[in-house]
Amino acid sequence: MIKVVAKGTYLDGKAEEAIELYKELVFETRKEDGCISYSLFRDVKNSSVLTMIEEWESQEALDAHMKTEHFTRIVPIISKLRINSELNIYELVM
Amino acid sequence: MIKVVAKGTYLDGKAEEAIELYKELVFETRKEDGCISYSLFRDVKNSSVLTMIEEWESQEALDAHMKTEHFTRIVPIISKLRINSELNIYELVM
Numbered sequence: 001m002i003k004v005v006a007k008g009t010y011l012d013g014k015a016e017e018a019i020e021l022y023k024e025l026v027f028e029t030r031k032e033d034g035c036i037s038y039s040l041f042r043d044v045k046n047s048s049v050l051t052m053i054e055e056w057e058s059q060e061a062l063d064a065h066m067k068t069e070h071f072t073r074i075v076p077i078i079s080k081l082r083i084n085s086e087l088n089i090y091e092l093v094m
Numbered sequence: 095m096i097k098v099v100a101k102g103t104y105l106d107g108k109a110e111e112a113i114e115l116y117k118e119l120v121f122e123t124r125k126e127d128g129c130i131s132y133s134l135f136r137d138v139k140n141s142s143v144l145t146m147i148e149e150w151e152s153q154e155a156l157d158a159h160m161k162t163e164h165f166t167r168i169v170p171i172i173s174k175l176r177i178n179s180e181l182n183i184y185e186l187v188m
Contacts, residue, residue, distance in 0.1 A: 003135050003147065005099055007182070019187060026188055041097050041184035044153075051184060053097065053147070059138075088101070090135035090145060093113060094120055 001036065002062055003090040004054040014081040015048050021078050022052075028070040034061025048083075062089070095130065096156055097184040098148040108175035109142055115172050116144075122164040128155025142177075156183070 010018055022040050029038045036055035043049035056062040065071055079085065104112055116134050123132045130149035137143035150156040159165055173179065 040187040042187050044183045044185050089138045093134040093136050
């Protein structure tokens with residue numbers, strides 16, 4: 001199992017716009033083979049921080065995800081709304 | 095549900111030492127009321143990065159966790175092994 005934490009800090013007022021865009025990305029992604037979970041979270045202390053926390057059956061499933069039509073169309077638009085982003089890909093230790 | 099992502103970058107060679115310390119913290123924490131999940135992950139590209147990803151039933155359960163004997167004893171020791179750490183507390187958006 002591969003765990004992904006994709007954290008973004010958004011420009012003022014742009015987090016809401018990103019959430020709208022994420023709706024389609026979440027809907028389509030959850031249908032993909034190998035997608036265990038794909039959920040969007042918001043920092044309780046800083047509403048400009050949105051983080052996608054994902055679980056994939058394999059690195060291959062994650063790689064395929066990043067080549068899908070919905071990912072390659074939507075993520076570039078979302079990334080224009082961000083000040084910065086941070087992506088960590090994890091494996092379980094315990 | 096409250097989601098916590100506690101990410102740490104460890105001093106050279108200290109991640110293994112931290113993992114040993116985390117064993118007791120994970121064992122004790124999973125027994126706590128309100129703890130839904132409490133799992134340690136390692137970055138696949140940077141083995142000096144360890145991240146605890148947690149789910150709690152409520153902020154109150156998380157607050158109680160941070161006052162437990164095992165947390166207050168073990169976490170300060172682990173934090174001496176880190177270069178830096180980053181804690182985000184999240185609520186689910188979708």
